[in-house]
Amino acid sequence: MSKRDKQEKKLLTPGNVVFGIAIATLFGIAIGEQLRRPPQERTWQGKVIGIPYDFRRPTLERLRAVFWNKDNDSLLAPKAFGMGWDINFYPMFHPQTSD
Numbered sequence: 001m002s003k004r005d006k007q008e009k010k011l012l013t014p015g016n017v018v019f020g021i022a023i024a025t026l027f028g029i030a031i032g033e034q035l036r037r038p039p040q041e042r043t044w045q046g047k048v049i050g051i052p053y054d055f056r057r058p059t060l061e062r063l064r065a066v067f068w069n070k071d072n073d074s075l076l077a078p079k080a081f082g083m084g085w086d087i088n089f090y091p092m093f094h095p096q097t098s099d
Contacts (some may be wrong), residue, residue, distance in 0.1 A: 026051060026083060052078035070094070
């Protein structure tokens with residue numbers, strides 16, 4: 001068995017397959033939720049089972065608000081594009097000091 005075959009076999013573990021199906025299902029639910037709305041009411045953002053999603057085209061302002069938000073002291077912020085959370089780097093480089 002070649003090295004490549006071994007790597008491919010590692011990728012297709014039952015846990016990875018189940019995880020992939022779960023992620024695809026969440027994406028499908030989110031998109032289906034938006035498509036059930038009339039076109040003028042579609043926002044392409046929301047939450048599925050508490051997981052935030054945003055399928056709008058990312059803008060520089062939204063990317064900055066997610067990755068470098070000085071008004072939010074949380075390390076996690078809803079993704080600028082996609083499903084889940086991204087890291088807000090501002091609190092990492094400018095930690096709050098308690099006086």
